[in-house]
Amino acid sequence: xxxxxxxxxxxxxxxxxxxxxxxxxxxxxxxxxxxxxxxxxxxxxxxxxxxxxxxxxxxxxxxxxxxxxxxxxxxxxxxxxxxxxxxxxxxxxxxxxxxxxxxxxxxxxxxxxxxxxxxxxxxxxxxxxxxxxxxxxxxxxxxxxxxxxxxxxxxxxxxxxxxxxxxxxxxxxxxxxxxxxxxxxxxxxxxxxxxxxxxxxxxxxxxxxxxxxxxxxxxxxxxxxxxxxxxxxxxxxxxxxxxxxxxxxxxxxxxxxxxxxxxxxxxxxxxxxxxxxxxxxxxxxxxxxxxxxxxxxxxxxxxxxxxxxxxxxxxxxxxxxxxxxxxxxxxxxxxxxxxxxxxxxxxxxxxxxxxxxxxxxxxxxxxxxxxxxxxxxxxxxxxxxxxxxxxxxxxxxxxxxxx
Numbered sequence: 433x434x435x436x437x438x439x440x441x442x443x444x445x446x447x448x449x450x451x452x453x454x455x456x457x458x459x460x461x462x463x464x465x466x467x468x469x470x471x472x473x474x475x476x477x478x479x480x481x482x483x484x485x486x487x488x489x490x491x492x493x494x495x496x497x498x499x500x501x502x503x504x505x506x507x508x509x510x511x512x513x514x515x516x517x518x519x520x521x522x523x524x525x526x527x528x529x530x531x532x533x534x535x536x537x538x539x540x541x542x543x544x545x546x547x548x549x550x551x552x553x554x555x556x557x558x559x560x561x562x563x564x565x566x567x568x569x570x571x572x573x574x575x576x577x578x579x580x581x582x583x584x585x586x587x588x589x590x591x592x593x594x595x596x597x598x599x600x601x602x603x604x605x606x607x608x609x610x611x612x613x614x615x616x617x618x619x620x621x622x623x624x625x626x627x628x629x630x631x632x633x634x635x636x637x638x639x640x641x642x643x644x645x646x647x648x649x650x651x652x653x654x655x656x657x658x659x660x661x662x663x664x665x666x667x668x669x670x671x672x673x674x675x676x677x678x679x680x681x682x683x684x685x686x687x688x689x690x691x692x693x694x695x696x697x698x699x700x701x702x703x704x705x706x707x708x709x710x711x712x713x714x715x716x717x718x719x720x721x722x723x724x725x726x727x728x729x730x731x732x733x734x735x736x737x738x739x740x741x742x743x744x745x746x747x748x749x750x751x752x753x754x755x756x757x758x759x760x761x762x763x764x765x766x767x768x769x770x771x772x773x774x775x776x777x778x779x780x781x782x783x784x785x786x787x788x789x790x791x792x793x794x795x796x797x798x799x800x801x802x803x804x805x806x807x808x809x810x811x812x813x814x815x816x817x818x819x820x821x822x823x824x825x826x827x828x829x830x831x832x833x834x835x
Contacts, residue, residue: 436754437666441674444747446769447762451549451746452739462551463742464734466542469535471737536571537564539636542745547640547761563639570646571628578624586613626668630657633748637761653759660755667751671744678740682733689732697725 452460540560545551586609590598594605601609631646634657638649657664701721708714746762753760760766 435663435666436751437663437670440747440750440754441670443750443766443769444743447746447750447765448739448743450765450768451546451742459551460735460738462553463545463738464731465553466538466545466551467734467737467741469531469538470542471734471741532572533561533564533568536567537561539567539632540564540640543637543640543749543761546742546745546749546765549764560640563645566646567631567636567639570631574624574628578620582613582616582620586616630664633745634752634759637749637752638759641759641761656752656756656759663751663755667748671747674744674747678744682736682740685736686729686733689736690729693725693728693732697721 534557537557537560540563541551541553541556544556544560587598589612590601590605590609593608594601631650635646635649635653638644638653639646642649642652644652701718704717704721705714708717710718746765749760749762750766753762753766
């Protein structure tokens with residue numbers, strides 16, 4: 433009995449080719465925007481430069497000049513400064529919440545785009561932002577609850593060992609609690625990360641398919657997870673390995689892109705820096721070139737991620753639909769890539785050489801997996817090299833807009 437988690441890798445590759453080819457620049461750049469929020473780019477922004485204070489020049493008139501005492505530059509805590517700090521923190525919090533909610537919403541935009549086989553950012557964001565808010569609250573609440581339980585448990589263990597208050601704990605007690613916290617953190621990071629990963633990959637499609645909230649979709653998905661635990665366990669292992677391979681590939685291609693883009697920028701920037709200097713107009717030109725270089729790298733990395741993340745998401749959606757056809761959100765892609773029978777056997781036999789049975793059968797003995805049931809019989813000429821790229825416009829015109 434074959435597993436859908438194994439069979440669907442090739443189908444996900446074909447579905448990705450079908451969705452992304454022929455190359456449409458508008459589609460790819462829209463997906464790059466989605467990747468910025470859901471693709472795990474992991475961009476880090478450098479801290480702003482700190483200005484140095486010079487002690488060689490005199491201060492304002494009447495102040496000590498060269499060789500005089502160093503002026504006191506320690507900022508005074510004033511109500512205005514406190515208001516400024518609070519304002520900056522508030523703006524940062526708002527930006528964080530907006531980015532997180534939009535990122536959660538983009539999960540639905542991504543799945544919806546694969547289902548509809550077209551990328552409409554504005555329409556899908558307006559359609560799914562409420563679900564995005566629910567997903568963000570669920571994610572944030574899960575981590576908050578986890579952190580609270582862990583801290584309470586560690587505090588209880590420390591109190592049981594050394595008593596209350598914690599300020600009177602010995603160094604040995606604090607070190608033991610620290611080691612235990614590190615171990616618990618690693619374990620919970622794996623468990624909670626897997627739980628939230630399944631929420632993104634499998635519960636989000638259920639939310640879209642049946643218009644449910646996160647909790648309701650988890651309740652709906654739970655029997656499928658329990659009943660098909662072998663499939664999802666295999667998916668967990670295979671997807672982990674695929675994610676590592678994807679990370680290596682994206683990193684390697686990003687490095688090549690950075691080197692390739694650096695050449696023209698160095699050819700232009702170095703002579704300008706030597707001629708104009710690194711201060712004044714020359715410094716401004718160099719700064720503009722650096723900013724432009726970083727922006728191009730950012731865009732390039734996002735575009736590199738498009739086919740890889742599309743493949744991984746198609747893989748998860750195909751596995752979900754194979755385990756439970758009621759949750760299939762990519763029926764058109766599934767039917768197209770499996771128009772040749774799905775299993776690649778030209779002689780109509782199974783992998784064990786026994787003639788295939790009907791639906792629900794494996795080798796004529798019954799008990800096939802959901803993947804075997806869902807794979808249609810051969811309906812197209814296997815020699816047609818464009819069979820996987822069927823006309824999608826007709827399908828979209830016929831599809832209802834209730835999703």
